[in-house]
Amino acid sequence: MQELFIGLISGTSADGIDAALVEFDEGERAHCRLAAARTFPWDPVLRARLVALGQGGDVGSLDELGELDVRVALAFAEAANGLLRDAGTDASRVRAIGSHGQTVRHRPHAEFPFTMQLGDGSRIAELTGITTICDLRRRDIAAGGHGAPLLPALHATLLASDDESRAVLNLGGIANLTLLPAAAGAVRGFDCGPANALLDAWCERHTGECYDADGTWAATGRLDEALLQRLLDEPWFTLPPPKSSGREQFQLGWLSARLSGNEASADVQRTLLELTAASAAEALLAQQPDTRRLLACGGGVHNPLLMKRLAARLPGVVVESTAAHGVDPDFIEAMGFAWLARETLAGRPGNLPAVTGATGPRILGAIHLA
Secondary structure, three states: OOOEEEEEEOOOOOOOOOEEEEEEEOOOOOOOEEEEEEEEEEOHHHHHEEEHOOOOOOOHHHHHHHHHHHHHHHHHHHHHHHHHHHHOOOOHHHEEEEEEEEEEEOOOOHHHHHHEEEOOOHHHHHHHHHOOOOOOOOOHHOOOOOOOOOOHHHHHHHHHHOOEEEEEEOOOOOEEEEOOOOOOOOEEEEEEEEEEHHHHHHHHHHHHOOHHHHHHHHHOOOOOHHHHHHOOHHHHHOOOOOOOOOOOOOOHHHOOOOOOOOHHHHHHHHHHHHHHHHHHHHHHHHHOOOOOOOOEEOHHHHHHHHHHHHHHHHOOEEEEEHHOOOOOOOOOOHHHHHHHHHHOOOOOOOOOOHHHOOOOOOOOOOOOOO
């Protein structure tokens, strides 16, 4: 017997809503596979507002915040329904939706720590007719954790090896590492620095394009070593795990404070790319120096210059896409939220306290029954 779940996520970059239909075998340690997937575009005006909030902007009023919560839910529900139409699958066959929502603020170090993802789960359940699990990060934060990253357990299930120490690098808006030691050692994971969020924001400001396709613009620039060092001097990079970050920290204001004002825009883009490679490589070498294989996923895996620079900074480590191991790099995050929804309905914890820093394992999320 097999079960179907849907995972929905819009990451830090807010570059689209990833929807994944995931098939699970029965059993606690069930094998899962991607049955169908698609990325749905945001309404440009709504996306611009969400990005502005994610970078530290303020909401105009409680009315605006409530409206945005509904509009995000409408977009997520439309994505789920569109995916099912594409797959020719009836909603009645889907056990549940795991919805990440859209993060607009992440403050695990605040006096009153919180994380905020918009996208009303009640609305998604109403519009899809499918039980929806959302707010999957908040219980971990309530237990003293960071609420992130949440997918290392899935990475371990899909990509660990008894024969070699591996790591999974998600190159989304923020980069995060999952450390998978050989012979079933303890799984660890943490955010390691900026990735597409900064690259995309700088590219959009100077070229009008939402992202630097294949890293072609960055490739025209020159690496500015002095700027790179100023960026790497950010104290956050020296914090030990567990740790997490977001667009509200690594955004254009943070970058502008470290520019001399004389840099060519393409040189800055090239240097931001190097920052992503350098911060990830340094974190990996510090935390798991015996790594033999780095498996990359997320949008950054399609940037050949970034992948080349990661390999150059990790001699002796095979750097490749998760696709080489049968896992779609574009939809592993969405698959992860389908997996988390399944764990929640089964009454099993979804977090790893060694990863998030929570005081113990917790069942995650709020369940909105169909």
